[in-house]
Amino acid sequence: MNSLRSPGLVQGLLFLATVITTTATGAMQLHPNGDVAPIADGLSFSVPLLLILLFHEFGHYIAARLHKVPASLPYFIPLPPWIGLFGTMGAVIKMPGSPTDRRKLIDIGASGPLAGLVVAIPVLLYGLSKSHVLPMSPIGMQEGNSLLYLGLKFITTGRWLPDGTYDVNLHPTAFAGWAGLLVTMLNLLPFGQLDGGHIMVARFGNRYSNIAAKLHRLLLVLAAGVFVFTYVLVSQAAVQGRGPLAGGEPLPAFVVALQACMPWILWFVMVRILRRLGGGEEHPPVDDKALGWGRRVLFAVVVVAFIAIFMPIPLRVSLGLHR
DSSP states (O other): OHHHHSOOHHHHHHHHHHHHHHHHHHHHHHOTTOOOOOHHHHHHHHHHHHHHHHHHHHHHHHHHHHTTOOOOOOEEEEOOTTSSSSSEEEEEOOOSSOOSOHHHHHHHHHHHHHHHHHHHHHHHHHHHHTOEEEEOOTTSEEEOOOHHHHHHHHHHHSSOSOOSSEEEEOOHHHHHHHHHHHHHHHHTSSSTTSHHHHHHHHHHOTHHHHHHHHHTTHHHHHHHHHHHHHHHHHHHHHHTTBSTTGGGOSOOHHHHHHHHHHHHHHHHHHHHHHHHHTTTOSSOOOOOOOOOHHHHHHHHHHHHHHHHHOOSSSEEEOOOBOO
């Protein structure tokens, strides 16, 4: 309990390590050929990304403290720059137990994602303003599109992108903003101990836990849908002379489709592991007090935000023209 009441050395060291790994990742994005990169190049990615993550975690932390729920400072999780896309797996805060008060639970659960979005959206807009519209490459990666992301690209470029030939080549700051949308979307998935799971249980009570266990299987259905859709898309693109199959590129449609659906398979497995670690319980029980209208409005805001940032295909190989 004492470790929850005072800032720890561990959190500080993990944060510094994450600064290093995210900065290195940003530098490698601008200099993929291994050229020596100025530290400023990496900071243009790491600073906005860490700012988004800090706002997300401190949104949870401040809400917990306001409700007198013990909570630790955030533990950042660094990743080497050659593993993953961002140089980090995000951050977590520790609480001795999930609040049983539904009002406290929804406040704490919703505060993180909404605080992160408050930073991610202007970061993304600024980054897109510094990005360029270029021809799509069949050897590049296509970041996932959501309704919000498509709208922000239209605001900054005046075009709906990608259009099959052109797309935005993301500046590192724009990529950090997009990463913020992705992290927020994943946290809002309505399962288990994720923010979305907390919010749904707070809104609908203990009966939602049984529903969530069944909804969890929909991740596999989504993965199957993404696989079929991508497989057909890649095959059609190859006929048109686009994508990784065109010109004899050794990347079959099966592999591209498998890569596209893999994030949902991994999240299915991760949620299942978290449930096992929690003793097989979907979510700790809460009280039966109904939420007031203010928190019902908060729930509606979170649902709209989730719909706006949902990315059916988080990442896949680009289907640009083969040149």
